Amino acid sequence: MTARDKLTFAVTGMGCEGCVDVIENAVMPMTCVAYVGISLSGGTMTVRPGPGFDPVAMVSRIVALGYGVDEAPVEGNRSNACPCTRPAAVGPEGLR
Ligand SMILES: [Zn+2]
Numbered sequence: 001m002t003a004r005d006k007l008t009f010a011v012t013g014m015g016c017e018g019c020v021d022v023i024e025n026a027v028m029p030m031t032c033v034a035y036v037g038i039s040l041s042g043g044t045m046t047v048r049p050g051p052g053f054d055p056v057a058m059v060s061r062i063v064a065l066g067y068g069v070d071e072a073p074v075e076g077n078r079s080n081a082c083p084c085t086r087p088a089a090v091g092p093e094g095l096r
Pocket of ligand 1: 014015016017018019020082084
């Protein structure tokens with residue numbers, strides 16, 4: 001892995017597409033984040049850092065929403081139950 005290309009974070013608490021929307025909407029507007037993609041089935045969030053990327057600020061936004069995320073990027077998959085009450089079909093689109 002060269003410079004800061006993409007970072008993957010394990011996110012706990014996501015269980016449906018509502019969770020994905022909530023987290024994306026929280027992280028996407030951050031100027032230090034160039035891109036965010038969330039894998040619902042994998043329980044991961046892939047971030048392309050922008051200028052002055054601040055993982056602590058990013059994490060605190062997500063934690064404030066009721067999810068768990070580690071500041072340290074990880075490899076691997078998690079699967080979790082979710083705390084949101086939005087009924088949504090969980091599709092297999094994130095499976096790899
Ligand atoms: Zn949910």
